[in-house]
Amino acid sequence: MNAPTKNKFSARDFTSDLTPVWCPGCGDFHVLMSTTKALAELGTPPEDIAVISGIGCSSRIPAYTDCYGFHGVHGRSLALATGLKVASPGLTVLAMSGDGDGFSIGGNHFIHACRRNIDITYIVMDNRVYGMTKGQPSPTTEPDWDSALSPGGTGLSPFHPLVIALASGANFVARSFSGDIKNTTKIIVEAVKHPGFSFVQILSPCVTFRPDEKDWKNTVHPASVEETDDPARAARRIMTDDGMNTGILYRGNRAPYKPQVTGKGVETIELERQFEI
């Protein structure tokens, strides 16, 4: 691993030459920009960073970076990221996915990754819709959003990912808006730097299936309160806000997960003694 050198890199150094599959105007373009800007600012060389994803529009992101990447199966980005980080603790590991991937099929992994508090950053591009399969409601979709799969809406209350993260033990919780590249970059930098499991929900409009989300740029607003290290306080605020409140909402101080490693590195032959009689 190479030592991080501040300001040595530009966002270009973390961007690949592949053209994204995203629709023109997709919020995920901005998330890619913010992420690469944040990585440049962090100064860790691209070969020491891994971007891990699941399935969906947003999960295409690893190949658009010039880091190591893994585009896995639907919903399991956090499991891949966990194994990688434990086995290769020197890497900076980012898991990046969407609301369907992260909160529906990957919901169980989300809870347990927060609880495990491994030093990784989880960025969810939340557009409140399954885009790649052309417009089905996700766990964060409003109950009355009409679609072919759920005509008239699902009638279900949306999932509160930030509160779930807090209740499950995440060490850093933030919300951002993709169009606000400056603040999203700042939040990603802070999330990566903060030890333990950092969760960033980025509101990222789907201009194709949720054109109404183009208005998000007018409705998002920065959190009007100071950040806190009290999860109960943070949860209360998030539960009562309008869902468009952005900023770092919780910064905790739980010790990150460390696997039991004695560092002894004994020879295998030592292990075999236990079977001798």
Added chain:
Amino acid sequence: MTNKAIPKKSVSVAIVGSGGAGSITAGSILLEAAGKTGWYGMMNRSVGPQIRGGEAAALVRLANHPVECTAEKYDLLIAIDWKNADRFAAEMPLKTEGLIIADPTSGPIPELISSSGATVAEIPIKELAKEIPGGRENMIAAGLAAGFIGLSVDDLMSVIGTKLANKGQAAIDASRACVEAGIAQSRNYDFRFEIGEADLRHKGRWLITGNEAIGLGAIRGGVRFAAAYPITPATEVLEWLSPSLTEVGGALVQAEDELSSINMAIGASFGGQPSITATSGPGLSLMMESLGLAAASEVPIVVVDVMRVGPSTGIATKSEQSDLNIAVYGFHGDAPHVVVAPLTVADCLYTGQWAAHLAEAMQVPTIVLSDQALGQSRVLMKRPANLSFFAKRKTWERTSEEPYLRYALTADGISPMAIPGTTGGQYTADGLTHSLRGHPSTRRSDQQDQMDKRHRKVADFDYGVHWGEITGEGETVILTWGSITGPAREAIRSLKAEGIKVKLVAMRLIAPFPKEALDQSLKGAKRVLVVEQSHSGQFRNYLRANTEIPGEIRHFHRPGPHNIGAGEIAAQIRDWK
């Protein structure tokens, strides 16, 4: 190696009692003491689904030669009590010349056991235990067994000292007194079951279970990361790996489910660390999608499936060989991969190590099909030899300014893999069909080329002589795989003693199908008996889908939970007119 000068003998003992009564501890002490003396042996546990209060039986077989399967009939049955005896009685039929030891206060001997015609000795086990302060019935039972078998008292006492060390001197003294009381009781009877002279040419025994041996094999083979989700009967693989990986500088993580454990292992391996997980049938079903990802993205991974009776929850504590189909065919799409199967408990070490080597060398998911009969059996074996299999992945380092092609088409199909941290090697591993660089692709040529490459690396690999074990010769062949190998070998030994020559062909490599090697081994066969523990005959069907078996074929198969025994296999051959 066998010692012709010493006649082979074995003695089988069942110690039964309600769960928690300590019959398993008693069996373990007998087994270990026998090992100290220089004998061989094996212990299986028969346990009910209850954690405590169900039935538990220690099924112990001791011999003066290596033992690869449990006994079909028992010489000695010691009942601490008869609670739930109806559930296990059918599993331990007694020899007519055998001996049943029962406590008269435990009630009548179940019909299924008394009908064997074995002699009954009524010994007040409970009362004897009560007479000793801190005395336990299971230790009286251990003493009785030791007395009737003629185990070395010194070795027994020494094993009790080490096994109970953490319980304090008072517990050790009480147990020793109980064992002595049991031995003293046995002297009142004429019955003696002799194991025969110990073969001391191969000194130094190992006492190990199949589940531990697979874990050790994997570590020997270079595995340094495991992801774990508990499931019977595979949990002990993971429980053994947890502290052991820590010792050798690796790590184990407990996952939230099998969907996660398989992906954790894939993630760790992507980072360059040879990785493993272990599960049983239901867990393997959950892992299948991600095994496809490992095949497509060419990330090496070892998955141990300790098979149990299925489908669904089935009988979690009993053995079956019915996951062959899912291991071979369970992937969606065409996904070349490797399936191997240990043949005996001792072979779990060899096959575990080989699996790690194969996975790493070919960058391919490798499934190890063990089963409950191997995994949860504890054997006394010869100290194993060191093997040269060691995980060696073909990795990439920058040697020119050309862009790195992760999935470059090579002659052997194996492409150098850049490990994260390597400068200039950045790529995205992908389950999407991809180009040589790993970029997502829908091109016809990329799908064709990458499929060809993934097929080639597995199909053209040199598996050498490790694909199977062939013993004996003759025109009559027993063709089997996995854990049936032990009883098949024993069947062949007893047939040989009757002058019937039978050859054994046992397959360790299941997929890719080792057609050439198998065809060669079956050349000239006139009669082939295919044996397996599966209701539908998965192995027979797999064989017939892949090759022409010469001569007349017979098929002996049934589902679990009753393991196929050596006597039954021998009878199949004997009755084949």
